[in-house]
Amino acid sequence: xxxxxxxxxxxxxxxxxxxxxxxxxxxxxxxxxxxxxxxxxxxxxxxxxxxxxxxxxxxxxxxxxxxxxxxxxxxxxxxxxxxxxxxxxxxxxxxxxxxxxxxxxxxxxxxxxxxxxxxxxxxxxxxxxxxxxxxxxxxxxxxxxxxxxxxxxxxxxxxxxxxxxxxxxxxxxxxxxxxxxxxxxxxxxxxxxxxxxxxxxxxxxxxxxxxxxxxxxxxxxxxxxxxxxxxx
Numbered sequence: 001x002x003x004x005x006x007x008x009x010x011x012x013x014x015x016x017x018x019x020x021x022x023x024x025x026x027x028x029x030x031x032x033x034x035x036x037x038x039x040x041x042x043x044x045x046x047x048x049x050x051x052x053x054x055x056x057x058x059x060x061x062x063x064x065x066x067x068x069x070x071x072x073x074x075x076x077x078x079x080x081x082x083x084x085x086x087x088x089x090x091x092x093x094x095x096x097x098x099x100x101x102x103x104x105x106x107x108x109x110x111x112x113x114x115x116x117x118x119x120x121x122x123x124x125x126x127x128x129x130x131x132x133x134x135x136x137x138x139x140x141x142x143x144x145x146x147x148x149x150x151x152x153x154x155x156x157x158x159x160x161x162x163x164x165x166x167x168x169x170x171x172x173x174x175x176x177x178x179x180x181x182x183x184x185x186x187x188x189x190x191x192x193x194x195x196x197x198x199x200x201x202x203x204x205x206x207x208x209x210x211x212x213x214x215x216x217x218x219x220x221x222x223x224x225x226x227x228x229x230x231x232x
Contacts, residue, residue: 020100020106023107024109025145033216035207035213036214049221057128065126071089081167086117089113090114093113095110095111096110099155105201105205107151109152111123111125112126121160123160129169133168133186142166146190147196161192162191164192168186
């Protein structure tokens with residue numbers, strides 16, 4: 001896959017460079033849910049309340065990364081996915097990518113894993129699912145995530161393979177949980193379109209460079225606020 005063309009420059013910079021406003025895939029996805037909430041989070045640091053959330057998925061990520069790292073040292077693909085993925089584990093693994101867009105904005109990402117095949121790099125992301133992922137379509141946000149990782153890898157001067165992997169982990173039912181939780185592993189190969197990412201970044205930057213935008217009509221947070229403020 002050829003490197004994308006752009007009027008913006010992509011330079012390695014330190015994440016400690018305070019003048020740069022760093023945007024991630026997760027951040028710019030917020031503009032699709034509600035431009036106003038995105039703007040408030042990025043400009044005013046007023047973020048949507050999280051509520052009570054399970055941290056189990058984060059724990060799963062830690063366990064899986066340790067599992068993959070153990071087999072990286074052996075030069076092998078872990079048995080859980082052996083024969084289901086193309087390539088070998090990147091070694092050494094580069095987890096974080098930071099690239100400068102212009103003097104004010106940058107784009108960054110943190111990969112769960114990366115494979116290498118014939119000199120081409122393949123981003124991998126782990127997904128802990130609460131519902132059976134088999135036979136389901138890939139969410140747009142997941143597609144955008146693979147796009148973003150391919151974009152960052154490519155901007156780093158590497159050749160990307162044109163696709164990535166989503167690895168879903170889903171706990172199956174069992175009457176013998178005392179023998180261990182059975183896990184369904186569903187792997188989805190997703191085409192990567194790094195050429196689409198720049199437009200998303202530009203859209204996010206354009207939003208941040210203007211006054212606070214209107215909220216999304218179906219934003220539950222803005223709708224709640226608009227309802228309760230009548231009683232102030």
